Amino acid sequence: MSLRTLLFAVLASASATSMADEQLELGKKVFTEQAQPSCTICHALNDAGSAGEIGPNLDELKPSAEQVSNAVKSGVGIMPAFGDSLSEQQIKAVAHYVESVTGK
Template sequence: MRQWMTAALWPALVLPALAGDPLAEGRRIFTELAQPSCSLCHTLNDAGSAGQIGPNLDELRPTAEQVGKAVSGGVGIMPPFADSLSPEQISAVAAYVAGVAGS
């Protein structure tokens, strides 16, 4: 029975790893892909950024939904990124920020 369970669970355990690391992709979008870079304006320890223009995300600790809305539509002086990032990229950066902020 144990071998059957292991074999049955294998795809569920391996396929996400084959698809890539979503947090790593979110970090790449935060630090490199978004233009201007999120790290230019925001402080986020995990990303190694110390921006002083936008809020400190480690202190703010936003939810993925809050980040997604801000990235998509912009907020304050932050421009919207809906035209330059795909919905999947916005979701990835939102999950990343929400997952690492304050750590």
């Protein structure tokens, strides 16, 4: 492997890690602050420090990113839809965050 190839691989890996960290950070912010009403009001999620009891405990449910994304966009049961109030980037970030911190 050439030095140039190795350097590119290291930089690409660092960039991907940084992007993943940024997405997790944004997802947590959406979960705790940006979604209105806040996800923390209804959902328990250890990483977010929330103990809501109206909706499912996400640590126990361990939803996939796709499940979270669908629920956030369209709503489920008494959960309101956030498809019009959150951007696609915010929805993807919160879905990734919940999936990541619940160990899915």
